[in-house]
Amino acid sequence: MNGTFDPPATGKRVIPGTYVFDGDAARRGFAINEMCFSFNEDANRRAFAEDEEAYMERFHLSEEHKKAIRERDVIGMLNAGGNIYYLAKLAGILKLGVQDIGALQTGTTVDEFKAALLAHGAKLKELQTQGETA
Amino acid sequence: MSTIAGGIFTSHVPGIGQAIAKGLKQDPYWKPFFDGWHTVHDWLKREKPDVLVCFYNDHGLNFFLDKLPTFAIGAADGYRHEDEGWGISGYKPYPGMPELSWHIIEQVVHDEFDPTMCQKMLVDHALAIPVEMAWPDEEESWPFKLVPIAINTVQYPLPSPKRCFEFGRSVGRALESWPGDEKIVVMGTGGLSHQLEGERAGHINIEYDTFCMDNLSRDPEALLQHSSLDIAELAGSQGVEILNWIAARGAMRGSVTELSRNYHIPISNTAAATMLLENHETVLA
Numbered sequence: 001m002n003g004t005f006d007p008p009a010t011g012k013r014v015i016p017g018t019y020v021f022d023g024d025a026a027r028r029g030f031a032i033n034e035m036c037f038s039f040n041e042d043a044n045r046r047a048f049a050e051d052e053e054a055y056m057e058r059f060h061l062s063e064e065h066k067k068a069i070r071e072r073d074v075i076g077m078l079n080a081g082g083n084i085y086y087l088a089k090l091a092g093i094l095k096l097g098v099q100d101i102g103a104l105q106t107g108t109t110v111d112e113f114k115a116a117l118l119a120h121g122a123k124l125k126e127l128q129t130q131g132e133t134a
Numbered sequence: 135m136s137t138i139a140g141g142i143f144t145s146h147v148p149g150i151g152q153a154i155a156k157g158l159k160q161d162p163y164w165k166p167f168f169d170g171w172h173t174v175h176d177w178l179k180r181e182k183p184d185v186l187v188c189f190y191n192d193h194g195l196n197f198f199l200d201k202l203p204t205f206a207i208g209a210a211d212g213y214r215h216e217d218e219g220w221g222i223s224g225y226k227p228y229p230g231m232p233e234l235s236w237h238i239i240e241q242v243v244h245d246e247f248d249p250t251m252c253q254k255m256l257v258d259h260a261l262a263i264p265v266e267m268a269w270p271d272e273e274e275s276w277p278f279k280l281v282p283i284a285i286n287t288v289q290y291p292l293p294s295p296k297r298c299f300e301f302g303r304s305v306g307r308a309l310e311s312w313p314g315d316e317k318i319v320v321m322g323t324g325g326l327s328h329q330l331e332g333e334r335a336g337h338i339n340i341e342y343d344t345f346c347m348d349n350l351s352r353d354p355e356a357l358l359q360h361s362s363l364d365i366a367e368l369a370g371s372q373g374v375e376i377l378n379w380i381a382a383r384g385a386m387r388g389s390v391t392e393l394s395r396n397y398h399i400p401i402s403n404t405a406a407a408t409m410l411l412e413n414h415e416t417v418l419a
Contacts, residue, residue, distance in 0.1 A: 015367045017334030022290040026199055037198045039219045075333070084331035084371070085193045085288055089219030098149075098403050102335040113336060117400035120338040124399050127340065 019078045029081020032069075035059035036086035045093050074104050136312040138413045139181045139319055140393070141386050142174055142268055143350065143379045145406040146190065146260040146323040151222060154266055170396020170408040171267055177393060177410055178268060183319035185231060186278045187238075187305065187385065189378040190260035190323045191287040193218065196252075202289050203250035205301055207242070208282040209235035210253050215262040225262045226272070231279035234312060238281060241308030247301055249283075257282050260375075264323045267408075278319075285381060287324065287374050292362040298377045299358055302384020309385065322382025324375025326397075327368070328404035337370040338405045343397065346376060351392040351411050354383045372404075386413040 013020065026033075035056065038044040048055040056066050068076030072094065077087055091101055103113040150167070153159070159168045195218045197203065209232050215225040232253075239251055261282055269276065283305065286292060293301070309318050326346065329337040349356040357380055365374050383390075393410040400406070 013363050013367075015334075015363070015371075017332045017337075018329065018366065018371050019332050020290055020363065020366065020371075021288065026289060030199065033194075033199055036219075037194055040195060040217055042217065042221060045219070074331070078331055083199070083288065086199075088330070089194070092220045098330055101330065102403060105331065105335045106333055116336055117338070117403060120340065120405070121399040124340055124397070124405075 019084075021083050025081045025083070027081070029065075029083060031059050031061045032065040032077065032080060032082045033086040035061060036082070036089045039089040039093060049093055072104070074101055136185075136309060136314055136316045136318055137415065138306065138309055138386060138388065139183055139317050140177070140410065140412040141320045141322065141382050142264070143322045143382065143407070143409040143411070144264050144267065145325060145401065145404055145408070146263045146375075147402045147404050147406060148220070148222075148259050148263070149402040151259060151263045151266065154270075155222075164401075166398040167396070167401050167406050167408070170394070170398065171270075173394035174268055174408065174410050175270070177412075178319070181317060181319070183278055184316040185234065185281065185318040186265070186321060187281045187283065187309065187318060188261050188264070188321040188323065189283050189285060189302070189382045189385075190257075190264075190321075191375055191378060192284045193258050193260060193288070195258035196256040197284070199289060202286055203284070204286045204293050205242075205247060206250040206252055206255070206284040207235060207239055208252050208255040208257075208280070208284075209239065210255055213255055213257045213280060213282060215258065216256050218258055222259075225266065226276060228257065228265070228276055228280040228282075231281055234279075234314075235281050237312055238305055238308040241311065242301065242304045245304040245307070247304055255282060255284075260323050264321060268321075283381070285377055287377055290362075292374060292377065294362055295360060295365065295377060295380050296358045298381040299354065299384040302381035303387060305381070306385035306387045310387065320382045320385045322379035324378045325369065325373055326376065326405045326407045327370050327373040329370030330372055330403060332371070334370070336403055338399060339369055339373070340399070340405065342368040342373075343405050343407065346379070347395055347397065347407060347409060350379065350383055350409060351390050354380065383411070386411065388416045389414040
């Protein structure tokens with residue numbers, strides 16, 4: 001499911017494991033993001049669910065976009081310029097929550113991903129008990 | 135003269151809306167977050183603000199990437215929330231206050247900001263959910279008039295924290311010079327640390343969040359030492375939504391005190407926070 005992380009061109013700020021949605025990404029991803037924007041309307045969500053290939057064609061998705069969507073490869077979608085705020089609308093159609101998406105991208109199970117979030121909460125409680133934080 | 139009574143700062147995780155709809159406020163997962171609102175509810179009942187000026191970011195409901203403003207100010211008679219892709223809608227419509235919107239626009243352009251002026255504007259969960267949290271008991275209609283202000287936290291380059299703070303100061307000057315006698319509350323939504331995408335999804339930074347919360351009332355300019363990309367690295371790619379907090383805090387130009395703070399991890403993938411700050415006019419000698 002996971003592709004590889006393509007670091008941005010030289011001279012750009014690299015934040016490991018993070019996709020800075022800049023102009024290059026916006027250009028690469030315009031079609032996939034425009035398709036996802038259309039999912040604000042229920043009729044469009046149903047049209048996609050009925051025939052993904054035809055719907056992707058309607059929005060002129062690149063082969064890279066289509067491949068990532070066919071394989072439900074979230075990292076591939078990001079590398080192809082998908083923006084997470086827009087991909088979240090696609091995730092809704094696929095019945096994937098943000099923790100499912102998180103697990104897909106980090107190569108963990110959903111339970112492991114949730115446990116990692118809860119571990120941050122446990123750390124916070126510990127700090128609060130020690131009086132070191134809010 | 136109008137007064138800026140205070141500011142509410144809070145996360146806007148979509149799941150909060152679903153928790154409200156499903157009646158999960160007392161559920162052990164959600165209760166620690168909802169409990170952080172009691173002081174806000176008491177304060178709002180006491181202060182009864184007439185106007186809400188809300189700084190938030192649009193997630194692809196009103197704006198698409200074809201035309202994406204850095205700062206957008208609503209100037210409509212009213213605003214609606216609509217389906218953002220998950221089939222959730224039905225929040226009560228929000229009455230606008232276009233005369234105040236245009237007064238703010240005049241002031242910020244005078245101060246050399248260049249906002250997009252919106253006589254039609256849908257507002258998304260980043261505004262709808264915090265409003266539901268703050269006023270949970272309003273059955274028929276909202277007790278305030280709304281001026282929504284959207285800041286781009288989606289498409290880089292983002293405005294700098296310093297720019298957002300100065301923009302907020304300019305909005306604050308407009309509110310102070312408004313000749314009406316309305317009581318105004320400002321709101322900044324989003325954050326705190328969280329990241330939805332990439333191999334670093336699930337990133338949370340308690341230390342940075344605590345730094346922000348500790349300084350929000352007493353020294354907000356401390357938050358301006360980082361660039362937007364620095365904040366993305368520190369707080370996660372959606373942690374940059376704190377730009378909305380920074381702008382809202384900028385609009386509070388008086389003497390500011392922290393009345394309450396709630397910080398809870400996790401709500402969905404987010405380190406969730408709610409803060410209430412009071413604003414007292416600085417008396418000029």
